[in-house]
Amino acid sequence: MSAVEVEGVWKFYGDFPALRDVRLEAGAGSCLALIGRNGAGKTTLLRIMAGFSRPGRGQVRIFGSPPRETSTRRRMGFIGHGIAVYDELSALENLTLFGRLYGLPDPRRSALEWLERTGLARVRDGLVREFSRGMRQRLAVARAFLHDPGVLLLDEPFTALDDRAIAVLQRLLAEALAAGKTIVMSTHQLREALELASHVALLNRGQVAFHGPRTPEMAADPGLVYARYGEGG
Amino acid sequence: MNFARLVFIVAAKDLRAELRTKEAVNAALAFALVILLLFSFAFDPSAETTRDIAGGLLWIVFAFAGVLVLNRSFARELANDCLDALIAAPVPAAALFLGKVLANYFLVLAVELVSLPVFGVFYNVPWTSRFWQLMLVVALGTWGLAVIGTVFSALTVNIRLREVMLPLLIYPIMIPALMGAMQLTSDLVVGKPIGPENVAWLKMLAGFDVIYTAVSLLLVETVLVG
Numbered sequence: 001m002s003a004v005e006v007e008g009v010w011k012f013y014g015d016f017p018a019l020r021d022v023r024l025e026a027g028a029g030s031c032l033a034l035i036g037r038n039g040a041g042k043t044t045l046l047r048i049m050a051g052f053s054r055p056g057r058g059q060v061r062i063f064g065s066p067p068r069e070t071s072t073r074r075r076m077g078f079i080g081h082g083i084a085v086y087d088e089l090s091a092l093e094n095l096t097l098f099g100r101l102y103g104l105p106d107p108r109r110s111a112l113e114w115l116e117r118t119g120l121a122r123v124r125d126g127l128v129r130e131f132s133r134g135m136r137q138r139l140a141v142a143r144a145f146l147h148d149p150g151v152l153l154l155d156e157p158f159t160a161l162d163d164r165a166i167a168v169l170q171r172l173l174a175e176a177l178a179a180g181k182t183i184v185m186s187t188h189q190l191r192e193a194l195e196l197a198s199h200v201a202l203l204n205r206g207q208v209a210f211h212g213p214r215t216p217e218m219a220a221d222p223g224l225v226y227a228r229y230g231e232g233g
Numbered sequence: 234m235n236f237a238r239l240v241f242i243v244a245a246k247d248l249r250a251e252l253r254t255k256e257a258v259n260a261a262l263a264f265a266l267v268i269l270l271l272f273s274f275a276f277d278p279s280a281e282t283t284r285d286i287a288g289g290l291l292w293i294v295f296a297f298a299g300v301l302v303l304n305r306s307f308a309r310e311l312a313n314d315c316l317d318a319l320i321a322a323p324v325p326a327a328a329l330f331l332g333k334v335l336a337n338y339f340l341v342l343a344v345e346l347v348s349l350p351v352f353g354v355f356y357n358v359p360w361t362s363r364f365w366q367l368m369l370v371v372a373l374g375t376w377g378l379a380v381i382g383t384v385f386s387a388l389t390v391n392i393r394l395r396e397v398m399l400p401l402l403i404y405p406i407m408i409p410a411l412m413g414a415m416q417l418t419s420d421l422v423v424g425k426p427i428g429p430e431n432v433a434w435l436k437m438l439a440g441f442d443v444i445y446t447a448v449s450l451l452l453v454e455t456v457l458v459g
Binding site: 050051052053054068070071073074076078080081082083084085086087088089093097098100101102103127143 | 239242253319320454459
């Protein structure tokens with residue numbers, strides 16, 4: 001059974017089909033890089049995978065279950081465009097809150113552990129609104145990994161990250177893959193993504209233009225997929 | 234995890250965030266006090282007039298001040314895309330909704346409980362003569378306001394003019410509850426207890442709360458996820 005299955009998904013905004021019969025899958029322990037130009041439908045697809053939005057037609061299955069099932073959500077981690085933590089709470093309060101919502105046995109201990117792993121232990125009681133951009137991003141990474149999700153859905157995870165946050169995220173993603181987790185990430189940073197990816201899917205105007213294993217040639221020349229299968233290919 | 238515990242976690246989070254900034258509560262409280270003050274200066278009502286308008290005046294103030302709290306309920310989640318994180322968490326939408334209702338309920342109730350003595354002083358009304366019955370009416374009316382306000386706060390959260398849309402949507406729906414609360418409050422502040430003459434208003438108020446809470450709990454998953 002694939003960890004992530006997307007079966008004939010359509011999504012309409014009014015009459016406009018943002019996604020057209022998208023079929024993808026990502027096996028357990030694989031990393032699928034979702035690439036495509038702006039407006040290709042990457043974020044829409046990831047939001048449907050995460051259960052934030054329902055498809056017009058088709059279905060998504062995470063470990064064989066719909067993404068809105070409570071048990072499925074417990075096994076998913078998501079990093080979107082926003083950091084998804086509260087400015088009015090401290091770093092520790094934020095992570096403890098999400099630890100409680102995810103039903104972790106000892107939310108405070110898990111929160112402290114992830115603050116340590118992301119280099120935020122020193123500022124654990126500081127309010128997020130007082131954090132630098134890089135610190136906020138590392139806290140967002142900690143929130144997504146806190147409950148040890150089996151599937152990580154990442155929307156442009158490297159965009160606007162500072163060097164330290166990129167290093168933290170790359171290390172955590174490599175560890176997650178080594179531990180058999182599944183990663184689906186949309187990205188414009190082809191070099192970083194293709195270093196990590198085992199599979200690549202190119203979205204073009206809401207349709208899958210290419211879906212297959214990442215080859216050594218792709219890693220060597222990140223523009224290759226666009227050149228062969230993209231609009232100009 | 235225990236449903237009630239999840240409700241409590243969400244409510245505690247909202248209350249803690251609000252108490253750190255006091256944005257909504259301060260605005261609502263200032264609004265309520267200014268309106269009470271302005272009305273008292275503008276009309277200089279006699280004791281008899283005050284008895285007639287007390288319920289209406291109080292509940293109009295409560296409803297308008299309450300909207301300032303309710304508008305922030307889901308708008309608070311927009312910053313940093315926190316709503317995504319809440320929706321992604323393994324929390325039933327009903328628990329998320331009830332947690333937010335509970336937080337809003339306590340915040341609006343706090344504004345009302347500060348406004349009531351101020352009303353008593355400015356309008357020279359011995360509003361405590363039927364204190365516990367009045368508290369029952371305030372509690373029921375506020376619950377209805379919190380439920381309707383929270384569900385429409387979720388519905389309008391992504392609308393650009395949500396501050397305008399929320400009152401436009403909730404006041405027409407609130408009319409039965411507001412009518413009941415106004416009528417009962419007018420009676421209670423002049424010492425007339427809840428009895429056979431006006432108990433129907435109390436039943437309507439309670440019925441409104443039960444029906445709209447149930448309907449909101451059924452619809453909230455669709456409201457949040459579509």
